[in-house]
């Protein structure tokens with residue numbers, strides 16, 4: 001397989017000792033196997049996420065994203081920008097589409113960027129890691145490096161909102177996207193395709209400000225995974241991961257439930273299936289341990 | 305803030321739709337709404353919206369300025385984009401909700417102590433200070449927004465979560481002193497200041 005290169009936008013939650021640091025660890029391991037080279041955009045800044053709107057306003061938000069694009073164009077010309085976080089990707093894509101569509105907005109953005117000594121040409125493409133996997137590799141290719149099929153494991157594929165709407169993955173429906181289930185099957189596990197909370201909102205950033213309301217959403221998401229017989233939930237979104245994992249203990253307190261459903265990333269499944277260690281798969285980064293995945297990860301397989 | 309509100313009332317008289325079109329992000333879309341109600345059935349926090357999106361669009365056209373801008377409703381938006389992919393007229397409803405909330409905040413009409421408003425402002429200040437989010441300060445900021453005692457109580461209630469994140473290396477206590485940061489913070493601050501100036505000009509806000 002020829003080496004593929006991308007400009008990488010890690011986003012704040014992926015940084016060392018941040019809430020999704022184990023996502024990045026597993027992405028790195030997965031990319032190593034797939035011979036993907038991710039070069040981090042030098043001095044990248046926060047995308048602003050969706051929630052900063054009241055402080056940000058419109059143009060400052062676009063300018064924040066455009067700074068990353070400009071840096072990428074300057075230092076990593078010709079490479080697509082890849083983001084792993086749903087919110088980063090969405091924010092960046094939105095900015096890209098707005099600037100593409102309006103010469104006025106583009107001119108305003110560049111006027112502001114000039115104050116930081118930068119200029120945005122409008123060339124860089126913004127893609128989510130999942131789109132890269134599906135479009136630049138494809139399921140068959142992604143299945144080739146599997147040395148430890150995750151046989152017997154049942155996953156509820158929780159896609160959530162922002163990897164799915166409004167842009168989503170090309171060729172997928174908004175109400176019932178199949179790609180996560182297909183990725184699960186690609187690594188030899190069972191996808192619970194009837195899982196009905198697949199695209200339910202976890203509350204997003206409002207889990208911070210409206211915790212009770214978000215916990216109701218999260219309760220539905222976890223409960224349905226149990227009802228369908230899931231061993232684990234898998235998701236492509238760091239905020240979904242954090243919300244759905246972290247609030248289970250609180251829900252147990254208020255609702256006398258006994259939730260302990262691990263919530264993993266697709267990249268962790270792939271890393272383990274590709275023969276990665278628990279550490280390489282970031283399995284040490286969970287409050288609710290994905291024990292069954294861990295068991296497979298420590299198993300020794302004969303070299304092929 | 306109050307002055308800005310008075311100025312707006314004088315400038316637009318009773319034409320609230322025009323005010324929204326000129327000053328609110330994506331506000332020019334409001335008149336395209338055909339009142340089908342699909343968006344209103346799409347919000348995850350639906351029961352908590354006193355006025356769901358469809359109703360807000362109707363109220364804007366009916367000139368119910370105070371009622372809209374002082375409403376809690378827009379702040380219930382989770383940015384789930386359910387509405388956007390379903391709307392038959394393809395209105396960017398999420399952005400309009402955020403835009404209305406932002407405008408209400410700028411005029412000083414947003415409900416006081418609205419938790420999502422406070423979090424939004426906190427997040428923006430947090431991430432633009434160094435160019436990157438400081439998750440510890442952000443979390444503490446949320447807990448302590450209602451004062452010291454409330455904060456200690458909230459932090460205590462959430463101690464298992466915080467401790468779990470700490471143990472799994474997903475929260476760094478030293479972020480209190482030194483967090484992740486961009487090198488060119490000066491450049492970032494200068495460009496954002498410029499962007500705010502341009503935006504005020506475009507939205508015809510008084511200088």
Ligand code: SF4
Nearest residue numbers: 337338340341343391
């Ligand atoms: S879905 Fe669109 S057209 Fe229908 S009420 Fe909502 S905004 Fe209006």
Ligand code: SF4
Nearest residue numbers: 347381382384385387
């Ligand atoms: S994006 Fe906001 S307005 Fe649209 S459905 Fe979700 S919560 Fe409702």
